[in-house]
Amino acid sequence: MKGQTYVILTIIFIIVISVFAVLNVGAVEVNYVFWRGSSPLIFVILFSVLLGGILTTVVGSKKYFRLKRENKQLREQVNHKELDELNGLNKDEDESNK
Template identity: 60%
Template sequence: MRGQSYVILAIIFVIIVAVFAIINVDPVEVNYLFGSGEAPLILVILFSVLMGGIITASVGLMKIIHLQRERKSLIAENNQLKESVEENHTTDVENEENLDSEKNNL
C-alpha cells in the first residue's frame, strides 16, 4: 500500500511539472559558468527537476549505504556480546558446580 501511494504521488508530481512546463515554452537566456545561451523554458524546467531528483536520490542512496554499514557493525557487536554472555554464563555454571562439590566435600 505504501509503494502505491508513492507511485500515485510521483504521477501527480509529473503531471503538475508537465503542465507547468507546457505553459512556459518561451525562450529564456541561461547563464552557465562558461557562457550563456538561449533555451526554451520547458527544457530549463525539466532539466532542473531532473537534476533535483538526481541529487535527492544520491543523498538518499548515501544515507541508505551509511545505515547498512551501521546495521552490519551493530549486528557484529550484538553477536560478540551474545558470545560474551554465553561464556560468562558457562563460567558461572562451572563455578557454581565447583562450589557445590566443595560444600559436599566438607
Template identity: 45%
Template structure:
C-alpha cells in the same frame, strides 16, 4: 503503505511538472557564468526537475548505504556481546504471550 503513497505523490508531481513544462515552450536566455544561451523553457524546467531528482535520490542512496553499514556493525557487536555473555534474545512471537501474562495478572 507509506511507499505506495510516496509513489503516488511522486507520479502526481511528475505529471504536474510535465504539464507545466509543456505549457512553457518559449525560448529563454539563460545567463551562465561566462556566457549566455537561449534554450526552450521546457528543457530548462525538465532539466532542473531531473537534476533535483538525481540529487535527492543520491542522498537517499547514501543514507541507505550508511544505515546498512551501521546495522552490520551493530549486529556484529550484538553477536560478540551475546557470545561473551551467553545471553540469547527471545523472538517477539515467543515473548508476546509471556508479556501479556505479566501485564494482566489473574485475579
C-alpha cells in the same frame, strides 16, 4: 502502504511537472556559468527537475549507506554479545556438571 503512498505522490508530482513544462514552451535566455544561450523553457524546467532529483539521490544515498554501515556494526555487536552470553552459559553448565 507507505510504499504505495510514495509511488502515488511521485506519479502526481511527475504529472504536475509535465503539465507545467508543456505549458511553458517559449524560448528564454539562459545564463550558464561560462556562456549564455537561448533554450526552450520546457528544457530548462525538465533539466532543473532532473538535476534536483540527481542531487537529492546522491545526498540521500550517502546517508543511506552511512546508516547501513552503522546498522551492520550494531548487528555484529549484538551477535558478539549473544555469543559471549551463550559461551558464559555453557561454561556455567559445564562447571555445574562436574
